[in-house]
Amino acid sequence: MKKKNLAVVFGAKSAEHEVSIVTVFQAYEWIDKSKYEVFLIYIDRENKAFLCPKLRKEDYKSFIEKILKQQKRIEFVKNGFLLKNKFYWKRYKLDVALLIMHGSFGEDGKIQGMFDFLNIAYTGSDVVGSALGMDKVLMKSVLKELGLPVLPYVWFYKREFRENKKEFLAKINKDLKYPIFVKPANAGSSVGITRVDSNRQLVKAIDYALRFDRKVLVEQGLDNAVDINCAVMRDGEIKTTVCEQPISEDKFLSFEEKYLKGGKRKGMASLSRIMPAPISDKVSVRIGEMTRKIFRVLGGWGMARMDFLYQTKTGKLYPNEINTIPGSLAYYLWGGSGVKPRELIDKMINSAIRRQKETESLTCQFKSKILD
Numbered sequence: 455m456k457k458k459n460l461a462v463v464f465g466a467k468s469a470e471h472e473v474s475i476v477t478v479f480q481a482y483e484w485i486d487k488s489k490y491e492v493f494l495i496y497i498d499r500e501n502k503a504f505l506c507p508k509l510r511k512e513d514y515k516s517f518i519e520k521i522l523k524q525q526k527r528i529e530f531v532k533n534g535f536l537l538k539n540k541f542y543w544k545r546y547k548l549d550v551a552l553l554i555m556h557g558s559f560g561e562d563g564k565i566q567g568m569f570d571f572l573n574i575a576y577t578g579s580d581v582v583g584s585a586l587g588m589d590k591v592l593m594k595s596v597l598k599e600l601g602l603p604v605l606p607y608v609w610f611y612k613r614e615f616r617e618n619k620k621e622f623l624a625k626i627n628k629d630l631k632y633p634i635f636v637k638p639a640n641a642g643s644s645v646g647i648t649r650v651d652s653n654r655q656l657v658k659a660i661d662y663a664l665r666f667d668r669k670v671l672v673e674q675g676l677d678n679a680v681d682i683n684c685a686v687m688r689d690g691e692i693k694t695t696v697c698e699q700p701i702s703e704d705k706f707l708s709f710e711e712k713y714l715k716g717g718k719r720k721g722m723a724s725l726s727r728i729m730p731a732p733i734s735d736k737v738s739v740r741i742g743e744m745t746r747k748i749f750r751v752l753g754g755w756g757m758a759r760m761d762f763l764y765q766t767k768t769g770k771l772y773p774n775e776i777n778t779i780p781g782s783l784a785y786y787l788w789g790g791s792g793v794k795p796r797e798l799i800d801k802m803i804n805s806a807i808r809r810q811k812e813t814e815s816l817t818c819q820f821k822s823k824i825l826d
Contacts, residue, residue, distance in 0.1 A: 458549040460490040460803065461535070461574075463565070465497040468557035469645045469666055475514050477782055478554045482509045484785070484795035485552075490803075493546065495528065495535070496521050501559060503528045505537055532572050550806050551576040552799070553779060561779045562588040562640060575810035577802045578756040579778045586752055587778040590671045591639045600751060602744060603772050605763075606630055607673040609639065612664050619657075626672050627653060633675040636660055638667035649675070676772065679763045682731050684741050685780070685787040686749045687757040689801050694742040695784075695791040697733065701726035729790045733764065737771065744773055752776070756805050757798070759784045 462485070464478040465471055478494070485492055494506035496518070505526040509517065528535045529543075536543040551569060553576050555561055561578075563585035569576045579587060586592050591609045598604050608626050615622050626634070636659040638646040646666035648659035663670045681702070685695040731738070745760040759780035763772045777784075783802075785795045793801070 455489075457489060457491045458803070459493065459534075459547055460485070461493045461495050461548050461551040462554060463495045463497065463551050463560075464554040465499075466555050466557075466559040466565070467497075467499050467501045468555070468559055468561075469641055470557035470561075471499060472514075473556045473781055474554055474560065475518065477556070479509065479514070480782055480785070481552070481554055481795075481799065484799050486796055486800065489800070493535075493548070497555075497559075498522070503530065503535075530568065530572055530574070533574065548574055550574075550803050550810075552803060552806075553578050554783070556779055556781065557588075557641060557645070561777075570813075573814075575806045577806045579752065579754050579758065580809075583752040583754050584778050587754075587758065587776045588640050589669075590637060590775055591669060593775060594671075596751060597748070597773055600747060602748075603770070605674045605676060605772055607671055609669065609671045612668040612670075615660065615664070615670070623653075623656065626656065630672065630674045635673050635675055636663050637671045637673065638663045639669035639671050640667045676763050676765055676770070678767060679765045679772075681774075682733065682741060682762045682764045682771075683759055683784075683787065684745045684762070685757065685759045685784040685791075686745045686754065687788075687801065688749070688755050688805060692746045692749055692754075694745050695787040695793075696729060697731040697738050697741055698727045698729040698787060698790070699731035699733075701728065727786070729786070737764065737769070740771060744771075748773060748776060754778070755809055756802050757783065757788075759787065 462478060462482065464474045466474065468474070482494070494509060496504050496506050498504065504521050505528050506521050507524065527538045531545070534545060534547040536545055551574055553560060553565065555565065559565060561584060563581040566576060566578070566584050567581045570581065578584065586596060594604050594607060606629055608622065608629060610622055633649055633651045636648045636650055636656070646663045648662055650656050650659045660670060660672070681700045682697050683700065684697045687693050741762055748760060749758060759777045761774045761777070763774050783798065785798055788798050789795070
């Protein structure tokens with residue numbers, strides 16, 4: 455059977471640039487090279503794209519340095535990409551792109567929109583699902599519309615806060631109870647997040663979050679709560695995995711705990727976790743139902759991970775956020791549900807191709823007499 459041309463796209467102008475590189479080192483090993491002709495495409499911090507050499511057992515920095523030294527610049531075009539040689543551009547057709555990008559320009563709908571425009575099939579959610587999943591404030595609105603529980607919160611843009619600082623600080627202190635969490639609205643991997651236990655820490659935490667986004671979410675904390683995660687996939691029907699409980703030694707799951715605790719090459723797999731999570735079957739079922747409901751309403755596609763906060767004493771359960779391209783592709787959750795990493799990659803790719811065929815079957819023309 456003829457191999458499919460598969461672009462594996464990673465990097466981009468994002469605070470989670472390095473996390474994307476870690477994930478691609480993992481995912482590359484899971485790709486069945488007998489099925490796919492793999493084109494590794496690195497997008498640098500200025501969003502310039504490069505064709506990579508074959509990925510071998512080497513350290514991250516050496517690999518990226520090799521890519522930038524070779525300077526094999528590419529440009530995405532309709533149905534594929536162009537590779538710039540000394541005297542001409544060579545065209546390559548793509549069957550599908552595996553997106554391994556976290557944060558800005560990769561997980562927020564921007565590259566998805568470009569690929570839609572260029573008729574390139576890609577894994578994961580579409581423009582709307584990606585953008586909504588990335589924006590923590592908009593996600594709160596979606597959750598409330600679905601009738602799901604949401605913790606009290608306040609949000610604002612950078613300019614609004616600079617112009618009305620006293621009013622926003624007063625509103626936060628009136629509407630929310632400490633501890634609270636200050637977060638960039640559009641960021642992942644716990645980048646830019648601060649737990650705030652008193653009013654005197656608040657402005658510093660907001661200024662820190664505003665370094666990563668012009669929109670900030672200030673959310674009330676939940677006492678004695680644990681994190682519970684569940685992965686989801688649209689594979690014909692919407693399916694969910696076993697639940698996990700990540701273990702944190704800090705006040706919340708920091709970037710360091712997620713990616714550095716157990717070794718830099720393990721990604722999210724380095725995080726300490728209990729799987730299956732120590733929760734009742736009833737709570738596990740509720741989490742699965744909520745996850746599928748949220749994923750469906752977002753128009754979610756491919757694979758994602760939904761994160762929850764669970765208060766064990768009261769039984770209160772709050773959807774926290776969805777990651778449409780989770781670190782390490784959440785392979786550990788799928789593995790706990792009997793899906794091997796290679797199978798996971800195949801499912802994601804097949805789902806992307808199926809969506810592309812559905813999209814191409816739609817009518818995009820309408821004859822009228824407006825121009826007559």
